[in-house]
Amino acid sequence: MFTKLGKSLMVTSSVLALTGTAAFAQNQDTLKTNRVVPFTGVKDYRTWSIGAWGGGSAALGPFGGPYYFNNFDFKNVGVVYGAYVKKQIFHNFGLQADFMRGQVKGATKAAQTLTDINGVATPGGIKSFKTDIEWSTSLSGVLSLGSINWINKQSYVIPYVSAGAGAIAFKPTVTAADGTETAVMNKSGKATHHELYIPVGVGAKFVVAPGVNIDLAYNVNFVDSKVFDGVNSGNKDKFSTAKLGLEFALGKKRKPQLAVVNPAAVLAEDLWSKNAALKNSLAESDARNQSAISELKGEIADMKKDSDGDGVPDYLDKCPNTPANTPVDGAGCPLPKPVQVVKEKVIVTEADRKVVKDAIDNLEFDLGKSTIRPTSFSSLDKVANLLVEKNFSLKLAGHTDNTGSAATNMRLSKARAEAIRSYLVSKGANASRIEATGYGSTQPIADNKTAEGRQQNRRVEFTLY
Structure with a gap:
């Protein structure tokens, strides 16, 4: 469980880090706020923030202990949320005050005989548990590990660790091997348990806008109870949560958020703004570079020169002095003139239609199948020869009567049309010029109430073009 949750957390962190870094590298101006003078306290910062999150929970964690409910799959991941x-x-x-609700679930690989809070064994053994967290509150200290960034002025990804203490109210339910669910009562005979718990976590803040952070965290919660998971294993229980949320800073928008400001960059900026001599030196350096910049502009102008006006600069033009209005390729050379293709008109004669009609009249399939009977081969061979000799195109449309289900009729009509197409192709006809379609019983040409009408409706139509 810990390995899978850990991998998911690491992948999500990497994606968010890359996304956040790319966004701020393209537009760092979005984080410009009022300049804060160092060593003047926190009055010019935003220090209060609120957040909301959602995530998953599990009965396992990275720390040791007898994990009876270790049959982990995503069906046993509970949903938790909070603010x-x-x-x-x-x-x-x-300092951070948290509120949480949700559910923790778990299952064993095989039913185990475990006891409840009073030491009574569950008949048949316990297979799984479900614990509803009615509420929990805690107060934690949050220590940021990456506020000082010596590479960038703005810290975009800020890892942190947290630890605290609080109270939790929960209702555990166990399920026996026979499917019987039992609510686990406290010593007072009530379903809701009230206990202390200690949340310990790691996470990272991703700065996505001034005063807006994505919050990704993983917590292990140590509960002062032996039956949080519904069974008395002799040890205090714990559960883990993986959380993804948004944090919003409160206060005036032009004030920077204290939690994400890089103090080293603030100090450097303050010293920079006060160093007039350095500014003068930079101005003199800019003046010395003006001549070099002018020369570079001249070289760029020469590179843009296009003497023959064909849209390709001279330094790339492999065919200079191209006549005006001549289409050219990327190398400046004239494009070849397109060859006109004369399309031959297709004429279908009465003799051609008779060949097709004979094939239709002699066409027979095995009953309820798409297998062509040998008696039909001779007339179909003539159709194949006609397609090869005159390069005709052919549309095959399969039809059935209304006997049987619509889905079956549709499949049969399509299969029969495809069978004829495959036969003609095997005799040398061009596969790209033959279209096979099935219409089932949707296009009758006679009354399906009579045997004669149904016989007429069972057909394959040939259309030459």
């Missing part, structure tokens, strides 16, 4: 309020105290430390 929080955070106060940033320093650049890299803040």
